[in-house]
Amino acid sequence: MAHKRTDLIQGTLDLLILKTVAQGPIHGYGIAQRILVTSREILQVQQGSLYPALHRLQRKGLLKSEWKESGNGPMAKLYSLTPAGKKHFQEEMTQWQRYADAVALVLQS
Amino acid sequence: MDFPWKRAESELAREIAHHIHELTAEYVRQGYSPQEAARLAKREFGGYEQTKERCRDERSWAWLTGLRQDIVFGWRMMKRTPVVTMAAVLSLALAIGANTAILALMDVVLWRDLPVPNPQQLTNVNWRAHGFPKEIVNGGSGSMDREDGWEVADFFSYSGFQQMRQRLSGKASLAGFSFPDTVSVSFAGQASVAKQRSVSGNFLSTLQVRPELGRLLSDSDDAFAAQPAVVVSHRFWKSALGSSPSVVGRPIIIDNKPNTIAGVLDSRFAGLIPGDATDIYAPLHSSGLAQWFDNNRFWCIQLIARRMPGYAEIAMQPEIDAAFVSSWAAQPKKAADAPHILLSGGSRGLGFLSKNFRNPLLVLGGLVSFLLLIACINIANLLLSRAAAREKEVATRIALGCSRLRLARQFLTESVMLAVLGGFASTIVAYLTEGLLGQFLLFGHGESLPIHASLDLRVLGIVVATTTAALLLFGIFPSWRSSNLRNITGKGRQRWNSGRVLTLSQMAMSVVLVMCAVLFTRNLSAIQSGDPGFDRRNLILFDIRPGTSGYAKSKLQNFYFNLERQLAATPGVNNVGLCSIRPMNVGGWWEDLGLPGHNDIRGASINGVTPTYLSLYSGRLLAGRSIQWTDIVSGAKVALVSEDLAAKWGGNSVVGKRMTFTDGPPGQPKPEYEIIGIAPKIAPTSMKERPSAVWLPLDKESSGVTVAIRTSRTPAMVLPAVRKTLAGIDRNLPLVDVMTMEEQISQGLQRERMFATICSGFGILALVLSVVGLYGVIAYSTARRRGEIGIRMALGAMPKEVVTMIVREGMTVAVSGLLLGLPVIWFGSKYVEKELFQMKPLEPATILFSVGVLLAAALAAVMVPAWRASAIQPAQALRED
Numbered sequence: 001m002a003h004k005r006t007d008l009i010q011g012t013l014d015l016l017i018l019k020t021v022a023q024g025p026i027h028g029y030g031i032a033q034r035i036l037v038t039s040r041e042i043l044q045v046q047q048g049s050l051y052p053a054l055h056r057l058q059r060k061g062l063l064k065s066e067w068k069e070s071g072n073g074p075m076a077k078l079y080s081l082t083p084a085g086k087k088h089f090q091e092e093m094t095q096w097q098r099y100a101d102a103v104a105l106v107l108q109s
Numbered sequence: 110m111d112f113p114w115k116r117a118e119s120e121l122a123r124e125i126a127h128h129i130h131e132l133t134a135e136y137v138r139q140g141y142s143p144q145e146a147a148r149l150a151k152r153e154f155g156g157y158e159q160t161k162e163r164c165r166d167e168r169s170w171a172w173l174t175g176l177r178q179d180i181v182f183g184w185r186m187m188k189r190t191p192v193v194t195m196a197a198v199l200s201l202a203l204a205i206g207a208n209t210a211i212l213a214l215m216d217v218v219l220w221r222d223l224p225v226p227n228p229q230q231l232t233n234v235n236w237r238a239h240g241f242p243k244e245i246v247n248g249g250s251g252s253m254d255r256e257d258g259w260e261v262a263d264f265f266s267y268s269g270f271q272q273m274r275q276r277l278s279g280k281a282s283l284a285g286f287s288f289p290d291t292v293s294v295s296f297a298g299q300a301s302v303a304k305q306r307s308v309s310g311n312f313l314s315t316l317q318v319r320p321e322l323g324r325l326l327s328d329s330d331d332a333f334a335a336q337p338a339v340v341v342s343h344r345f346w347k348s349a350l351g352s353s354p355s356v357v358g359r360p361i362i363i364d365n366k367p368n369t370i371a372g373v374l375d376s377r378f379a380g381l382i383p384g385d386a387t388d389i390y391a392p393l394h395s396s397g398l399a400q401w402f403d404n405n406r407f408w409c410i411q412l413i414a415r416r417m418p419g420y421a422e423i424a425m426q427p428e429i430d431a432a433f434v435s436s437w438a439a440q441p442k443k444a445a446d447a448p449h450i451l452l453s454g455g456s457r458g459l460g461f462l463s464k465n466f467r468n469p470l471l472v473l474g475g476l477v478s479f480l481l482l483i484a485c486i487n488i489a490n491l492l493l494s495r496a497a498a499r500e501k502e503v504a505t506r507i508a509l510g511c512s513r514l515r516l517a518r519q520f521l522t523e524s525v526m527l528a529v530l531g532g533f534a535s536t537i538v539a540y541l542t543e544g545l546l547g548q549f550l551l552f553g554h555g556e557s558l559p560i561h562a563s564l565d566l567r568v569l570g571i572v573v574a575t576t577t578a579a580l581l582l583f584g585i586f587p588s589w590r591s592s593n594l595r596n597i598t599g600k601g602r603q604r605w606n607s608g609r610v611l612t613l614s615q616m617a618m619s620v621v622l623v624m625c626a627v628l629f630t631r632n633l634s635a636i637q638s639g640d641p642g643f644d645r646r647n648l649i650l651f652d653i654r655p656g657t658s659g660y661a662k663s664k665l666q667n668f669y670f671n672l673e674r675q676l677a678a679t680p681g682v683n684n685v686g687l688c689s690i691r692p693m694n695v696g697g698w699w700e701d702l703g704l705p706g707h708n709d710i711r712g713a714s715i716n717g718v719t720p721t722y723l724s725l726y727s728g729r730l731l732a733g734r735s736i737q738w739t740d741i742v743s744g745a746k747v748a749l750v751s752e753d754l755a756a757k758w759g760g761n762s763v764v765g766k767r768m769t770f771t772d773g774p775p776g777q778p779k780p781e782y783e784i785i786g787i788a789p790k791i792a793p794t795s796m797k798e799r800p801s802a803v804w805l806p807l808d809k810e811s812s813g814v815t816v817a818i819r820t821s822r823t824p825a826m827v828l829p830a831v832r833k834t835l836a837g838i839d840r841n842l843p844l845v846d847v848m849t850m851e852e853q854i855s856q857g858l859q860r861e862r863m864f865a866t867i868c869s870g871f872g873i874l875a876l877v878l879s880v881v882g883l884y885g886v887i888a889y890s891t892a893r894r895r896g897e898i899g900i901r902m903a904l905g906a907m908p909k910e911v912v913t914m915i916v917r918e919g920m921t922v923a924v925s926g927l928l929l930g931l932p933v934i935w936f937g938s939k940y941v942e943k944e945l946f947q948m949k950p951l952e953p954a955t956i957l958f959s960v961g962v963l964l965a966a967a968l969a970a971v972m973v974p975a976w977r978a979s980a981i982q983p984a985q986a987l988r989e990d
Contacts, residue, residue, distance in 0.1 A: 027124075027127065046155070048155055052164050052166070077123070
C-alpha cells in the first residue's frame with residue numbers, strides 16, 4: 001500500500017475510539033477498521049495500543065462491553081458508551097475542536 | 110469456581126482471537142488462501158502476548174492479582190533453596206531482634222517518661238559547687254558526680270528542704286526522699302526482706318501517683334508523733350502480701366517496729382527510675398535519718414519538684430536558689446565556689462540511670478545496627494545473585510511484554526516476604542535477648558534491675574520500623590538493578606561490581622564488631638585474672654542480721670562471739686571471720702584519712718572485722734599486732750592499715766601513731782584511731798580497684814554482719830554443715846545472699862561479662878555473615894568465569910596460578926574492607942574506652958588479633974572457590990560456553 005500513514009498524536013487515540021464507539025456498539029477490530037477507513041487510510045491504529053486503551057476506558061467507566069454475535073462470525077465483544085462516556089466525549093470533542101482551530105489559525109496566519 | 114481474573118483472562122483471549130479471526134477473514138476476501146491469510150493476520154497483529162500483558166496492566170485489580178502471583182512465585186523461589194532462605198531469615202531475625210531489644214532498652218532507660226500525670230512538670234533538684242563545701246555540708250546519704258568541672262550533688266539538709274518548700278509553695282510542690290534501704294518485714298507471720306524508701310509526706314501526692322487501695326501518705330504521717338504508716342508498691346503487694354484486698358489498715362512489722370499499711374500504689378508506678386525496686390514508702394520521720402533533721406550541716410535528703418502549670422524551670426531557679434542559700438548555717442569561705450541550685454528535667458524520674466547507661470547503650474546500639482547492615486547486605490547480595498541466575502527468565506519476561514515496574518515489584522515482593530518472615534522471627538529473638546540484656550543493667554550491689562520492656566505495642570512498633578528500614582536497605586537496590594534489562598544483558602566483567610562493593614563494606618563493619626568482641630573479652634579476662642591478693646577459692650560468704658530479728662543490742666556481742674566459735678568448730682571449716690561490710694561487693698564504707706605531718710589519703714576503704722578475719726585472706730601481719738576480741742568488747746579506737754597506706758605515711762614507723770577520719774559526723778570531734786599494725790594489701794571491694802584499706806574492730810552492736818568462711822574442701826560440701834551449725838544457734842535466723850567468693854567476684858563483673866558475651870555473639874555472627882557473603886560473591890564470579898579460566902589453562906596457566914589469581918581477587922575485597930573499617934574503629938574508640946578497665950581500645954595485640962581472625966576467615970572463604978576453579982578441565986569448560 002502506497003499510503004503514507006501518520007502516527008497518532010499522544011492522547012488522540014482515546015478521542016478517536018470514543019467517537020467511533022459513539023456511533024453504536026462495535027468490536028475492537030471494527031474500531032480499528034473504521035478509523036482506518038474514515039481517515040482515508042491515513043490513521044492506522046496499532047492493535048498493541050488499541051486493546052489496552054479499550055480496557056483502560058472501560059476501567060474508567062467511559063465504555064461498557066457485552067458479548068454478542070456479530071454478523072456471521074463468532075461471539076464478539078461489543079463496546080458502547082456509558083452515560084459518563086458520552087459526557088466525557090462531548091467535553092473532549094469541544095476541547096479538541098478549540099485546539100485544532102487554534103493550531104489552524106496560527107499555521108494559516 | 111469462576112474467579113474474576115480467570116474470567117477476564119478467557120475473555121481477553123477470546124477478544125483477541127476474534128480480532129485475528131476478522132483480520133484473517135479480511136485477507137481471505139482479498140484473495141489469499143486461508144493458511145496464507147491466517148499467517149498474514151498473525152503477522153499484522155504483532156506481539157500477541159505483549160498486547161495481552163498490556164491489557165492486564167489496565168485492569169483495576171491488576172495490582173492485586175499481580176501481588177498474588179508475586180507471592181506465589183516468590184514462595185516457590187524461596188522453597189527452591191530452603192537452606193539459603195532459612196539462613197537469610199535467621200540472620201535477619203537475629204539482627205532485627207537484637208536491634209529491637211536494644212532499642213526497647215534504650216526506650217525504657219533513656220526516653221520513657223514516668224507513668225504519672227503530666228511528667229513534664231517534674232524537675233530534679235540538685236546543687237553544684239566547685240569542690241566539696243566542707244563549711245556547710247557534712248553529707249549523709251546521696252551521690253555526687255563530677256560534671257564539666259563542677260561537683261553535682263543531690264543531697265540537702267532537712268531544714269533547707271523545708272525552707273525551699275515553703276518559698277515555693279503555691280508555685281511548685283517540693284518533695285524529699287532518701288536512698289532505698291533493705292529492711293526485714295514480717296506480715297501475717299511471714300518474714301521477708303524488702304526495699305524501703307523514706308519519703309516526705311507530700312512525695313506521692315507531688316508525683317500524683319494514684320493509690321489502688323487505701324490512701325497515699327500525707328504530711329500528717331510525716332511527723333515524730335504520727336502513727337507509723339507505710340504505703341506499699343503494687344509489686345510488693347502481689348509478691349509479699351498475697352494480693353489481699355483487705356491489707357489496708359493491717360499491721361506490718363518493719364525492722365521490728367509495728368507499722369500500718371495505709372495504701373497500695375497504682376500498678377503502673379514502678380518508682381522514681383526505671384526498675385526502681387522500692388517496695389515500701391515510709392515517712393522520712395520514721396527513718397534513721399530523722400535524728401539529723403535539726404542539724405543543717407548533715408545533708409541527706411534528695412529532692413524532686415512538680416511545677417504548677419505556667420511556672421517555668423527558669424523562673425523557679427532563682428527563687429529556690431535564694432531559699433537554698435539562706436538556709437545555710439555557715440557561709441563558705443570563697444563565695445565563687447559556693448553551691449547553687451541546678452535544676453534538670455525530671456519527666457523521666459531520676460537522671461542517674463540514663464547517665465550511667467547512655468554510653469554502653471549507645472555503644473551496643475551502634476554495634477547492633479552494624480550487625481543489621483551486615484545481615485541486610487548479605488541478603489541484598491543473595492537477591493542480586495539470585496536475580497543474575499534468573500537473567501534468562503527476566504529477559505524472556507521482558508520480551509513477552511512484562512513492564513519494568515512489574516518486574517521490579519516481583520523482586521521487591523521477594524524481599525518483603527523475607528523481611529516479614531524475619532520480622533516475625535525477630536520478635537522471638539527480641540524477647541529472648543531482652544531478658545539477657547535486662548540483666549546487664551545492674552546496680553552496684555549486684556541486684557539486677559527488674560527492667561522488662563515487655564513486648565508491648567511500642568516494641569512491636571519498633572520491630573515494624575526496623576523491619577521496614579531493613580527492607581528498604583536490602584530490597585530496593587537489587588530489585589531496581591535486576592529489573593533493568595540493560596544491567597543484565599550488557600554486563601561485562603567489572604572489577605568492582607555492586608556485589609563486591611557490598612561485600613567490602615560488610616567486611617569493614619565486621620572488623621569493627623570482631624574487634625569489639627576481642628576487646629571486651631580481653632577486658633573481662635584481664636580483670637578476672639587479676640590478683641586480688643588472696644586465694645579466692647574455698648571461701649563462703651553470707652550475711653546474717655540478728656539485730657533486725659529480735660536480738661537486743663546488748664546480746665549481739667555474745668551472739669557474734671559464739672557464732673564465730675561454733676562455726677570454726679564445724680567440720681570442713683578451716684577459719685571463720687566476721688566483718689561489717691561485705692567484701693568484693695563493689696560498694697563499701699569510705700573515709701578520708703589524716704595523719705599529722707603527712708598528706709591526707711582520700712577514699713580509703715574501711716571495714717570492721719573480728720580478729721581472725723584478715724587471716725582468711727593473707728598470712729601474718731607485716732608489723733604490729735592484730736585486732737583482739739578485747740578491742741571489740743571495749744570498743745577500742747585501734748586500726749590496722751594496709752601496706753600501701755603505711756608506705757605513704759613512712760612505713761613501719763606509722764605503728765603507734767594516731768590517724769583521724771577527716772569527715773566525721775557533724776558537730777562532733779573527728780574520730781581518732783591508733784594504728785596498731787600493718788596488714789598485707791588485698792583488694793577489699795572489687796577486682797577493678799585497689800584502694801588503701803583500714804581494718805577496725807567490729808562494732809559489737811552491729812545489727813548484721815557478713816560471715817566469711819575458709820573451707821578445707823569445696824564450699825558446696827561444707828555448706829550443709831554450716832547451715833546445721835547455724836540452725837543449732839537460732840533456727841529462725843535466715844542466711845542472706847549465700848555465695849562463694851568466686852561467685853561474689855563474678856557478680857561484681859556482671860556488666861563486663863555481659864559486654865564481653867554480647868559483643869562476642871555479635872562478632873561471631875558478623876564474622877560468619879561476612880565470610881559467607883565474601884564466599885558467595887567470589888564463588889559466583891568464578892562460576893561465571895569458567896570459560897575464561899578454561900582458556901587460560903588451555904594456554905598453559907598452572908592450577909597454582911589460577912588459585913593465586915582468584916585468592917588475590919578475593920583478598921583485595923577483604924583487605925580493602927578492613928582498611929575501610931579502621932577509621933570507624935578509630936572514631937568509635939573514644940566511646941568504647943569508657944567501658945574498659947586498664948585497657949586502651951587501640952592496643953596492637955587487639956588489632957592484630959582481630960584483623961588476623963578476619964583475614965584467616967576470608968582466606969578460607971576464598972580458597973574454596975579458588976580450588977574449585979583450579980580443578981576446571983579446560984576442554985569441558987570451553988565446551989559449556
